[in-house]
Amino acid sequence: MSLLSPLSLAWLGLLVPLIGLYILRRRREARVVGSTLLWDRAVRDMRAERPWQRLIPYLSLILQALAILLAAFALARPSGIGEVPSGARVVVVVDASASMATRMPGGDTRMDAARGVVIGLADALPAGGTLTLIEAASEPAVLLAPTSDVAEIRHAISQLRVRGAESSLERAVAVGAERVRDAPPGSRIVVITDAASDGEQALAATVPVEVQRVGMDAVNDAIVAVDVRARPSDESPDRAEIFVRVVRHASSPASRWVTASIEGRGVVASRRVELVPNEPESVLMLADLPPDADGRAALVRIELAGDDPAEGQVAAASEDALSLDDLVVAPSPGARRLPVFLVGDAPASVRRVLLADRDVELFQTTLASLAERAASPDRTDLDGVFVYAGETPPSAPQGDSIALAPDGDTLFGVALGAAAENPRIVSWEEDDPRLRFVSFAAVHVASMRPIAGAQARTLVQTDHGALVSSLAHPGGEATLIGFDPDRSDLPDQPGFVILFRNVLERARQRRAEGGIRADRIGEPLRVPAPDGVTVEVRCPDGSTARGLSRGGVAIVDVPALPGVFEANVGRQRLFALRSLLSPSESDPSPRARFVTRAGGTEVEVQEASSPREAWAWLAGLLLVVLVLEATWATRKGAT
Numbered sequence: 001m002s003l004l005s006p007l008s009l010a011w012l013g014l015l016v017p018l019i020g021l022y023i024l025r026r027r028r029e030a031r032v033v034g035s036t037l038l039w040d041r042a043v044r045d046m047r048a049e050r051p052w053q054r055l056i057p058y059l060s061l062i063l064q065a066l067a068i069l070l071a072a073f074a075l076a077r078p079s080g081i082g083e084v085p086s087g088a089r090v091v092v093v094v095d096a097s098a099s100m101a102t103r104m105p106g107g108d109t110r111m112d113a114a115r116g117v118v119i120g121l122a123d124a125l126p127a128g129g130t131l132t133l134i135e136a137a138s139e140p141a142v143l144l145a146p147t148s149d150v151a152e153i154r155h156a157i158s159q160l161r162v163r164g165a166e167s168s169l170e171r172a173v174a175v176g177a178e179r180v181r182d183a184p185p186g187s188r189i190v191v192i193t194d195a196a197s198d199g200e201q202a203l204a205a206t207v208p209v210e211v212q213r214v215g216m217d218a219v220n221d222a223i224v225a226v227d228v229r230a231r232p233s234d235e236s237p238d239r240a241e242i243f244v245r246v247v248r249h250a251s252s253p254a255s256r257w258v259t260a261s262i263e264g265r266g267v268v269a270s271r272r273v274e275l276v277p278n279e280p281e282s283v284l285m286l287a288d289l290p291p292d293a294d295g296r297a298a299l300v301r302i303e304l305a306g307d308d309p310a311e312g313q314v315a316a317a318s319e320d321a322l323s324l325d326d327l328v329v330a331p332s333p334g335a336r337r338l339p340v341f342l343v344g345d346a347p348a349s350v351r352r353v354l355l356a357d358r359d360v361e362l363f364q365t366t367l368a369s370l371a372e373r374a375a376s377p378d379r380t381d382l383d384g385v386f387v388y389a390g391e392t393p394p395s396a397p398q399g400d401s402i403a404l405a406p407d408g409d410t411l412f413g414v415a416l417g418a419a420a421e422n423p424r425i426v427s428w429e430e431d432d433p434r435l436r437f438v439s440f441a442a443v444h445v446a447s448m449r450p451i452a453g454a455q456a457r458t459l460v461q462t463d464h465g466a467l468v469s470s471l472a473h474p475g476g477e478a479t480l481i482g483f484d485p486d487r488s489d490l491p492d493q494p495g496f497v498i499l500f501r502n503v504l505e506r507a508r509q510r511r512a513e514g515g516i517r518a519d520r521i522g523e524p525l526r527v528p529a530p531d532g533v534t535v536e537v538r539c540p541d542g543s544t545a546r547g548l549s550r551g552g553v554a555i556v557d558v559p560a561l562p563g564v565f566e567a568n569v570g571r572q573r574l575f576a577l578r579s580l581l582s583p584s585e586s587d588p589s590p591r592a593r594f595v596t597r598a599g600g601t602e603v604e605v606q607e608a609s610s611p612r613e614a615w616a617w618l619a620g621l622l623l624v625v626l627v628l629e630a631t632w633a634t635r636k637g638a639t
Helices: 006-023 037-048 059-075 110-123 150-159 169-179 348-356 367-375 494-512 615-633
Strands: 089-095 130-136 140-147 188-193 200-203 209-213 220-230 239-249 254-262 266-275 281-288 299-305 327-331 338-343 360-365 385-389 401-404 425-428 457-462 465-473 476-481 525-528 534-538 544-550 553-556 563-569 572-578 593-596 605-607
Touching: 006 059, 089 110, 089 169, 110 130, 110 150, 110 188, 130 150, 130 169, 140 150, 140 169, 169 188, 169 200, 209 593, 220 254, 220 299, 220 327, 239 254, 239 266, 239 299, 254 281, 266 281, 327 563, 327 572, 338 348, 338 494, 348 360, 348 385, 348 494, 385 494, 476 494, 525 534, 525 544, 525 563, 525 572, 534 553
Parallel strands: 089 130, 089 188, 188 209, 200 593, 209 605, 338 360, 338 385, 385 401, 401 476
Antiparallel strands: 130 140, 220 239, 239 281, 254 266, 254 299, 299 327, 425 457, 457 465, 465 476, 525 553, 534 544, 534 563, 544 553, 563 572
């Protein structure tokens, strides 16, 4: 048994004055009488008595003392009677998926309810027992190592929050099973989830596993797919198609509005949609999405609104229990326009490929010009892809780049080997996105400089070393080509054009996403920044989050919110787009089935509840005692 409010036992101190009242003699009251003849004996007794008398166990004393005892123990909230043996370990796995942000009646979320359950389990720990807390997101995270320290446990519980990604309860339970290996009898794993996932969850553990469910059925309207594509016309070259798929999880139909807006310009398109329960509905809207004054592509906000959205304002549906899937932010088709800077004397074949891409804006520059620009106090950083031919700077620039036909000893600091004539290509990484649909089977190269640096990953291998490699860095990646394409027959093959198109598409996608690596909603941002710089990120709700850059990247923990996260690194503005587009997470109904991995027996899912407390019984007994005491004190003939 444990006490949830042990300080309330201080009320037992009322027993001291109560007993004092029963052993302290009553004071006599002085009165004037006509004669003391009849009072002589009483006066003698009064002079002989002491101020204290022997404690006599009156029934009223017993009833009043019992009332104080019951009231004090009821206020102390005894709980957990007979639940967990002494010294047992409890591992709590909390589902951190997006559906745990679903609001319940009263305004609390399912995650709030989960925190309350964990607090109850912590308060019910037995003597010598420990609690381990694991957050189950896309990857399990141990928030609290085994401990019985109340302050540590409550601090870890406060760190629990929705991560947005689909949770992996199976891996989280496996991690928890490692923590209770060879644990004392009575140890267990408690999984707290809303069970809002598809399919079967196989839980493997050497101790009993119990699943406690929080939340109940809820109504949710969700955006589950978005696509924005260019559809230029003579009247509007910036015309675009906005495709949206919406689904309603409820038992009754409803009417909703889908709106598309651009920050600073208001709503650019909207359409009313009739939603049938559990049937996806597609919406197609046309809108003009011109770039901003700086030539940047517009960011389109697609929102699911209530019945009557005003112009430029979106009203959420009041019955919608999950707001994470009501907003999607996507770059407009104008994001395909990609500035490419040729640095040095680029091979003619490479120039032709770049000019053939209608979405490429080609600029010619030199290393010296870039160095002068970097030294200028009023410079602005160039945003695009850099293609270096010949000499390269000591390190790769921010974003994506290509370095080819080297004439020095290094490529972005990666060592080069001695020149080799007529190398034979032996293998290439077909699974790499840059080599998708590219074959080097019939490619002949006149000469090459092997890329020898261990920090670069080999993409194309020859009998003399790496011919093409990839150099990843926090702000993007560099593709290193250790030969001059004009001194090979690669430009004569279709794979040459596809290779450069693949590289540009990766750069185009990264640039459209804001320069911060794309990740799931709720996952920390990986912001590229110089070492030692504190990066501040402005979140969609107006709050700020900070992270210190180490190793060229700042890990910034941000809330699970849809929208645009903005970061300023020096003169460069970076942003990350986060949206929840998950049909599974948008369905808040409990439907998962849990089984044990060994034997496949089904795990019983229980409604989450607080630990069993005895205060209610004690309060009932207190009421009975008070009634008895009042009856005894008011009985006929009582003095």
